[in-house]
Every structure is written in C-alpha cells, then in structure tokens.
Amino acid sequence: MRGATHARWVACAAAAALAATACGGGGDGGGSSGGSAVLSASWTDPQNPLEPANTNEVQGGKVMDMIFRGLKRYDPKTGAAGDMLAEKIDTSDSQNFTITIKDGWTFSNGEKVTAQSFVDAWNYGASLKNNQKNAYFFGYIEGYDKVHPETGTQTADTMSGLKVVDDRTFTVKLIQKFSTFPDTLGYNAFVPLPKAFYDDHAAWLSKPVGNGPYTVESYTKGSEMNLRKWDGYAGTDKARNDGVTLKVYTDNNTAYTDLMAGNLDLVDDVPAQQLKNVGNDLGERYLNTPAGIIQTLAFPYYDENWAKPGMDKVRKGLSRAIDREQITETIFNRTRTPVTDWSSPVLGRDGGYDNKLCGEWCVYDPDAAKKLIAEGGGLPGGSIKITYNADAGSHKLWVDAVCNSINNALGKDNACVGNPVGTFADFRNQASQQKLSGPFRAGWQMDYPLLQNFLQPLYYTNASSNDGKWSNKDFDKLVDEANAEANTAKAISLFQKAEEVVRDNMAAIPLWYQNGSAGWSQRLSNVALNPFSVPVYNEIKVG
Amino acid sequence: MGRYVVRRLLQMIPVFIGATLLIFLMVNVMGDPVAGLCGDRQCDPATAAQLRKEFGLDKPVWQQYLTYMGNVFTGDFGTAFNGQKVTELMSTAFPVTIRLTIVAILFEIVIGITLGVVTGLRRGRPVDTSVLVLTLVVISIPTFVTGLLLQLLLGVEWGWIAPSVSPEAPFDELILPGLVLASVSLAYVTRLTRTSIAENRRSDYVRTAVAKGLPRRRVITKHLLRNSLIPVVTFIGADVGFLMGGAIVTERIFNIHGVGYQLYQGILRQNTQTVVGFVTVLVLVFLVCNLVVDLLYAVLDPRIRYA
Numbered sequence: 001m002r003g004a005t006h007a008r009w010v011a012c013a014a015a016a017a018l019a020a021t022a023c024g025g026g027g028d029g030g031g032s033s034g035g036s037a038v039l040s041a042s043w044t045d046p047q048n049p050l051e052p053a054n055t056n057e058v059q060g061g062k063v064m065d066m067i068f069r070g071l072k073r074y075d076p077k078t079g080a081a082g083d084m085l086a087e088k089i090d091t092s093d094s095q096n097f098t099i100t101i102k103d104g105w106t107f108s109n110g111e112k113v114t115a116q117s118f119v120d121a122w123n124y125g126a127s128l129k130n131n132q133k134n135a136y137f138f139g140y141i142e143g144y145d146k147v148h149p150e151t152g153t154q155t156a157d158t159m160s161g162l163k164v165v166d167d168r169t170f171t172v173k174l175i176q177k178f179s180t181f182p183d184t185l186g187y188n189a190f191v192p193l194p195k196a197f198y199d200d201h202a203a204w205l206s207k208p209v210g211n212g213p214y215t216v217e218s219y220t221k222g223s224e225m226n227l228r229k230w231d232g233y234a235g236t237d238k239a240r241n242d243g244v245t246l247k248v249y250t251d252n253n254t255a256y257t258d259l260m261a262g263n264l265d266l267v268d269d270v271p272a273q274q275l276k277n278v279g280n281d282l283g284e285r286y287l288n289t290p291a292g293i294i295q296t297l298a299f300p301y302y303d304e305n306w307a308k309p310g311m312d313k314v315r316k317g318l319s320r321a322i323d324r325e326q327i328t329e330t331i332f333n334r335t336r337t338p339v340t341d342w343s344s345p346v347l348g349r350d351g352g353y354d355n356k357l358c359g360e361w362c363v364y365d366p367d368a369a370k371k372l373i374a375e376g377g378g379l380p381g382g383s384i385k386i387t388y389n390a391d392a393g394s395h396k397l398w399v400d401a402v403c404n405s406i407n408n409a410l411g412k413d414n415a416c417v418g419n420p421v422g423t424f425a426d427f428r429n430q431a432s433q434q435k436l437s438g439p440f441r442a443g444w445q446m447d448y449p450l451l452q453n454f455l456q457p458l459y460y461t462n463a464s465s466n467d468g469k470w471s472n473k474d475f476d477k478l479v480d481e482a483n484a485e486a487n488t489a490k491a492i493s494l495f496q497k498a499e500e501v502v503r504d505n506m507a508a509i510p511l512w513y514q515n516g517s518a519g520w521s522q523r524l525s526n527v528a529l530n531p532f533s534v535p536v537y538n539e540i541k542v543g
Numbered sequence: 544m545g546r547y548v549v550r551r552l553l554q555m556i557p558v559f560i561g562a563t564l565l566i567f568l569m570v571n572v573m574g575d576p577v578a579g580l581c582g583d584r585q586c587d588p589a590t591a592a593q594l595r596k597e598f599g600l601d602k603p604v605w606q607q608y609l610t611y612m613g614n615v616f617t618g619d620f621g622t623a624f625n626g627q628k629v630t631e632l633m634s635t636a637f638p639v640t641i642r643l644t645i646v647a648i649l650f651e652i653v654i655g656i657t658l659g660v661v662t663g664l665r666r667g668r669p670v671d672t673s674v675l676v677l678t679l680v681v682i683s684i685p686t687f688v689t690g691l692l693l694q695l696l697l698g699v700e701w702g703w704i705a706p707s708v709s710p711e712a713p714f715d716e717l718i719l720p721g722l723v724l725a726s727v728s729l730a731y732v733t734r735l736t737r738t739s740i741a742e743n744r745r746s747d748y749v750r751t752a753v754a755k756g757l758p759r760r761r762v763i764t765k766h767l768l769r770n771s772l773i774p775v776v777t778f779i780g781a782d783v784g785f786l787m788g789g790a791i792v793t794e795r796i797f798n799i800h801g802v803g804y805q806l807y808q809g810i811l812r813q814n815t816q817t818v819v820g821f822v823t824v825l826v827l828v829f830l831v832c833n834l835v836v837d838l839l840y841a842v843l844d845p846r847i848r849y850a
Contacts, residue, residue: 049626223710254798257706261699425579425813432585465584
C-alpha cells in the first residue's frame with residue numbers, strides 16, 4: 001500500500017501519545033515492550049480448551065505447533081515426516097514398535113522429557129473421562145477399547161499396548177498392522193506432556209507449558225497470547241525471532257485493515273473480499289499456496305436413491321457437469337485449485353499425489369455429463385439439493401455456482417438447488433445422523449500428510465468421517481493391504497489403487513484443493529506456510 | 544414512590560422468566576451443538592455422549608431449563624465450550640461493552656440534544672435545514688458503511704487512530720467506535736429534541752416565563768428543555784439496551800471483544816450456556832433501563848407519577 005510505512009509511523013506515534021498498546025508488538029524505535037524482534041499475528045479464539053489431544057482445528061493447532069515438539073515433525077516445505085524427539089522407531093512386523101527418544105530434551109519448566117512423558121500423555125488423550133476430541137488417534141493402540149469403549153464406562157485407565165522400558169525407551173503395540181504409523185506421530189495429539197499438566201490442570205490451561213521453541217508468557221483468553229522464544233530449547237529449529245503475539249480478531253477483514261495500517265505484522269487468512277487488492281497492497285508480501293485441504297461433494301449412501309445400481313454414472317455425470325476451472329477463477333480468485341485426485345498436492349508425487357488420477361471424470365464436459373446422467377437413470381426425483389452450512393465461509397457462493405454449472409450443463413433450470421442450513425453444528429448434526437437425502441458439502445483437512453489420511457477416515461466402511469456411509473469391499477481390502485505393507489512406496493501404490501476404486505465409483509465428487517494464504521508487513525521476511533496452511537512462525541525473521 | 548418501585552421490580556420477575564425460557568427454547572431448537580465441536584468429522588460416539596452429559600444436554604429441555612435457572616440464582620452461568628466459565632466471559636465482555644455504550648450515549652446526549660436545541664430554536668433557518676439534511680443522511684447510511692469508511696480513512700489512510708481496538712479497550716480507543724455506534728440514534732435524538740423544543744416553544748408556560756422577564760438562558764434550560772426532554776429520555780433509555788445487545792456490527796468492525804461478539808460466537812457455536820447467559824443479563828439491563836426511564840419521568844414532570 002502506498003505510504004504504508006508512513007501510516008505505521010503515524011499510527012505508532014498516535015498510539016504512544018494515547019498511551020495505548022504498543023505498535024505491532026514491540027516495533028522499531030525501541031518501544032516499551034520487551035524484545036524488538038517480536039511479531040504480531042492474527043488469531044481466532046480456539047474452539048476447545050487448549051490441550052494437545054483436544055485441539056482439532058487450525059487456531060489451537062498453531063499454538064500447539066509453537067510450544068510443542070513430538071517424536072516426528074512434518075517438514076514445513078515437503079510435508080515429509082522427519083525425526084524430532086525420536087532417535088529411532090524400530091519395528092519388525094509393522095505392528096510392534098520400539099521407540100527411543102533423544103537425550104537432553106526438557107520442558108520449559110525444567111522437567112525432563114522421558115518415555116513416561118509420552119506414555120502418560122497418550123493415555124490421558126485416549127481416556128474417555130478426559131473428553132479429548134482427538135482420542136480416536138490412539139485407536140490403533142492395543143487396549144484403546146478398554147480406556148475408550150464405544151458405550152458404557154471405561155474399564156481401564158491405561159492402554160495395555162503402551163509400555164515404558166526405560167527413561168528413553170517405550171514400546172507400542174497396535175491392534176493391526178499399520179506400516180505408516182511412525183509417520184502419524186508428528187500430529188499434535190502425540191506430543192509429550194509435563195507432570196505439571198496433571199498436577200494442576202487449570203493452571204496449565206491458563207498458561208500451557210511445552211517443550212517447543214516458544215513458551216507462553218501470558219495468555220488472556222479470548223484476546224491475546226504472548227509467546228516468547230525459549231532459550232533452553234533443545235531442537236535444531238530454534239525460533240529466529242524473539243516471539244510472537246497472537247491477537248484475536250473478531251473479523252479477518254479487521255485484521256487485514258490492521259496489517260494495512262501497520263498495527264499487525266502477519267495475517268494468515270486474507271479475506272476473500274480483499275483478494276482483488278492484495279497484489280496492489282502487498283505485492284511480494286503475499287502468499288497463496290495449496291494446503292492439505294480438499295473440498296468434495298459427498299452422497300448419502302444410506303438413502304436408497306443413491307445406493308441403487310447405475311448411480312455411479314449419475315455421480316460421474318454430475319462431476320463432469322461442474323466447471324471447476326471457472327468457479328475457482330471467478331468465485332475464489334484462484335485461492336482454490338481444481339482437483340486432479342482425491343488427496344492433495346502437498347503430499348507430492350512420492351507421497352501419493354497424482355495429477356492424472358481423476359482424469360476425464362474431473363473435466364467439464366456438458367454433453368458427456370448429460371449422457372452419463374441419462375444412462376444412470378437420471379437424477380433421483382429429477383433434481384438434487386446440495387446441503388451446506390450458511391454461517392461461515394463462502395459456501396453459499398460456490399454451491400450456487402456449482403448448481404448453476406450443473407443446470408447449464410443439463411439444460412434444466414431446476415436440476416440443482418442449494419439447501420442452506422443455519423449453523424455448522426446443525427449441518428454436522430444432519431450429516432452425521434444420516435438425515436440428508438442429497439449431496440452435501442464435505443471438506444477434509446488432513447491430520448498428517450499421508451495419503452492414508454485422505455482415504456481411510458473418509459471412505460473405509462464405518463470410518464470416523466464416512467458421513468455418507470459409503471462401503472466397498474475392494475476399497476477396504478486394498479486399504480488393509482496397504483496398511484500392512486512395510487515398504488512405503490508399495491504401500492502408497494496400494495493406497496492409490498484404493499483411490500482408483502473411489503474414482504471408479506465416484507464415491508464423492510472432488511471439487512478443489514484449498515489454498516492457504518498469508519500477508520505480512522515489511523518488517524518480516526522468510527514467511528512460509530506449512531502443508532497445514534499454518535505459518536512457520538519459528539522461521540520468520542523480523543527486521 | 545417506594546411502592547411504585549417495588550411494584551415495578553415485582554413485574555420484572557415474570558418478564559425475566561419468560562424471556563429466558565424463550566431464548567432457551569430457541570437455542571435448543573437449533574439442534575445438538577456437540578456435532579459441531581469436532582470440526583468436519585464426526586465426534587466419536589463415546590466422547591460425544593460424555594460431552595452431552597457434561598453440558599447436561601442429555602436431559603429433557605424443561606429439566607435443562609430448571610437446572611439452568613437454579614444455577615443462575617446461585618451465580619453459576621455454566622461453562623462455554625472452550626472451557627471458560629460464562630461468568631468469566633461476562634466479566635471481560637460487559638465492561639468493554641458498557642464503556643462503548645457510555646461513549647455512545649454521551650455522544651447522543653451531548654451532540655444530539657445540543658443540535659436538537661439549536662435547531663429547534665432556529666426552525667427554518669439555514670442551520671436547521673442543514674442539520675436536518677445531515678441527520679437524514681446519517682440515518683439512511685447503514686452503520687457498517689460508516690464504520691468501515693471511517694476506519695479506512697482515519698485508521699489506514701490518515702493514520703490518526705489505530706483501526707482496531709486493543710483487548711483492554713480503554714475509553715480513548717472507543718471514541719470512534721462509540722461515535723459510529725451512536726450515529727443513527729444520535730440523528731434520532733437530534734430530530735426528537737428539535738420537534739419537541741419547537742412545539743413547546745409556543746406553549747403558555749414558556750410565554751409566561753418570558754413575560755416574567757426571566758433570562759433567556761433560564762427559560763430555555765429550566766422551562767423549555769425540562770419539558771421537552773421527556774420523549775428524548777424515553778428514547779435514550781430504551782437505546783441503552785439496544786446499544787449493548789446490538790453492537791455486533793460495530794464490535795466486529797473495530798475488533799472489540801464485547802457482548803455482541805460473544806453472543807455472535809455463542810450463536811455460531813450453538814453454545815446455549817453463553818447465549819442464554821448473556822441474553823439473561825441483557826434482559827435485566829433492558830428492564831432496569833425501563834425502570835430508570837419511568838422514574839426519570841417523575842423527576843422531569845411531577846404530574847406523571849404512579850402510572
């Protein structure tokens with residue numbers, strides 16, 4: 001923006017004169033607040049209490065990523081899982097794992113990170129009585145069904161599959177072969193927890209203590225979290241700045257305005273309305289890269305209309321009736337990328353992403369669409385309703401666009417209409433209780449950058465996020481085989497075969513990959529987004 | 544007077560119970576909030592059941608309501624989904640919104656009444672016409688337009704103020720948001736005062752006062768203004784409640800973490816405890832404001848008593 005520096009200077013002066021808050025969290029000219037290399041970033045109030053196994057959305061995940069390090073860490077650029085606290089993870093049968101952790105790691109309160117820190121944390125996360133929303137991550141560990149039964153009360157407090165051998169070693173026994181299990185250990189739910197977590201839980205929640213590159217200096221719920229670089233951090237990825245101030249914004253437009261005025265250094269969600277101006281406003285200081293998020297249209301297979309034979313042709317026809325290129329261009333200003341498969345480009349070729357897998361089925365062709373739908377026996381009842389939640393994001397915009405595209409392709413005005421639901425909770429309610437009768441919006445944000453994570457939770461029979469209740473024996477078999485395969489490359493090719501089953505049945509219509517976006521002030525450099533579309537805070541340089 | 548106040552206070556009880564029950568039922572009709580807690584995936588059934596039990600959602604609605612009201616009378620407003628006590632949310636949100644409301648009301652009183660008196664005394668003159676046009680413009684432009692425009696001009700382009708309000712939200716940072724919030728009401732206050740003043744200026748008691756040879760200043764403040772303020776006071780009194788509950792737009796624009804924002808979040812997340820808690824307090828504010836307005840009537844005009 002023209003004169004941004006000037007504006008910031010004036011704003012700082014004004015703020016100082018008014019004895020208001022310091023500018024940009026410290027700022028140049030040696031403001032009153034501590035270090036000079038502290039950056040401020042936009043944040044939204046986390047939905048759940050900030051605990052590793054209870055944090056399932058991006059906002060809380062950001063903090064976890066700053067104050068915790070687990071056994072593995074996903075490379076911010078490639079998404080590959082590399083060892084962090086793990087010295088080695090051994091297995092001979094893909095089912096029993098021996099994990100050795102590195103020496104010399106401590107929590108920021110001085111406590112040593114031991115094998116026990118992991119085992120206790122995992123048992124805590126899995127235990128039903130602790131209400132942890134990510135508990136199912138421990139579902140592969142033997143004894144999970146005792147500490148977290150599907151109904152009734154738990155009969156054990158610890159999982160039998162976890163055993164501490166010595167200070168630095170513990171063993172994990174899984175209920176089934178799962179060759180890529182070590183690669184899942186970079187997820188937040190698997191981080192170690194200090195004793196302080198259990199001793200005084202309320203105090204820990206108000207000021208979390210971890211073992212990552214940052215420590216929490218202060219946390220005012222609902223408004224601000226101050227994170228400072230921790231000098232005692234044992235990892236190699238030390239913070240390159242002095243700290244991060246996360247500021248809660250009521251609206252991402254306000255955050256963007258604050259960035260323009262020089263009150264904020266980093267915005268990691270550029271509002272859709274501003275995308276037209278962002279080139280002028282920020283120039284090179286703007287980033288828009290694919291994240292591990294895919295949007296699809298799912299179908300209710302519990303509804304006879306969608307389960308009867310021939311319907312795969314109708315779904316394929318619908319897929320071909322959607323002009324993905326045009327919608328991502330006009331509605332999303334290229335912040336979405338049309339799909340080529342059911343995973344995400346962040347996996348990379350080696351990780352199983354395939355830019356040809358969907359092929360013609362994801363290419364817009366109105367004639368083919370018409371023909372396919374006719375061959376499949378037409379739309380159930382002559383028309384479809386796409387259900388979505390209208391309270392957030394731009395769902396209404398794109399659902400209407402998709403419907404327009406389908407209507408145009410089929411030459412019928414009312415072949416497709418949107419069906420808005422007031423709130424996200426209500427939408428989830430209807431989807432998870434099998435109350436929908438037509439296609440519905442589905443989004444998947446990966447938990448870890450593995451092809452397995454894009455397939456199994458969504459399409460495996462009765463899997464946790466298989467809301468449409470799709471079920472296919474071939475698919476299930478291929479996934480089981482892939483999980484048992486010790487050779488990673490072979491496992492991935494098996495997963496891709498499973499993905500082909502999804503394609504051939506068009507279990508869900510893939511739409512586009514979602515990009516992560518960020519904009520930052522002139523003070524910052526080296527800003528990047530990781531595959532989860534979260535800024536890599538510790539790499540950011542200030543000044 | 545004392546009996547009157549007691550009677551009014553007693554009348555509040557059924558209003559209070561009815562209003563909270565309505566809100567409680569409305570939020571409950573929206574469905575199961577636990578479904579939205581796990582993001583785009585289904586909560587595992589055991590955890591969902593456990594959460595429902597913890598928030599008391601597994602019981603019938605009437606029982607939930609009774610438990611809730613029982614707790615409210617002991618000062619326990621329940622817990623929001625992020626683990627914070629609702630009372631804690633209130634203690635951070637209400638002071639901010641109260642400050643914002645005070646700023647807005649001050650603007651209404653000071654600017655609104657002054658302009659109203661000035662124009663009312665000079666009806667038909669250029670000052671009057673221009674203020675009338677100006678208020679019409681203010682009324683017809685939606686708050687979010689004024690808010691965003693002023694934020695962009697003063698905050699970004701000219702850099703006079705910070706475009707967003709800090710979490711502490713001190714008075715000085717709330718001046719612009721307060722003005723934006725007050726703008727529409729301010730225009731109404733101006734017009735109300737103007738009409739009222741213009742009407743009463745020709746009344747007998749003003750003519751008498753002038754005829755007695757009282758100074759002009761005394762005539763205007765003691766005789767004219769005091770009688771003209773009754774409709775204005777009614778309006779401002781009711782406005783306190785509206786401003787506190789209806790500041791959502793302004794609070795969003797200026798990043799103010801007040802009541803409007805918390806209510807908005809509560810509704811999006813279908814958090815019964817937050818929504819009902821905040822609305823309960825807002826209902827109380829409305830009731831108290833109404834009472835105060837009625838009492839002020841009596842002060843302004845001794846003829847209106849024990850209505």
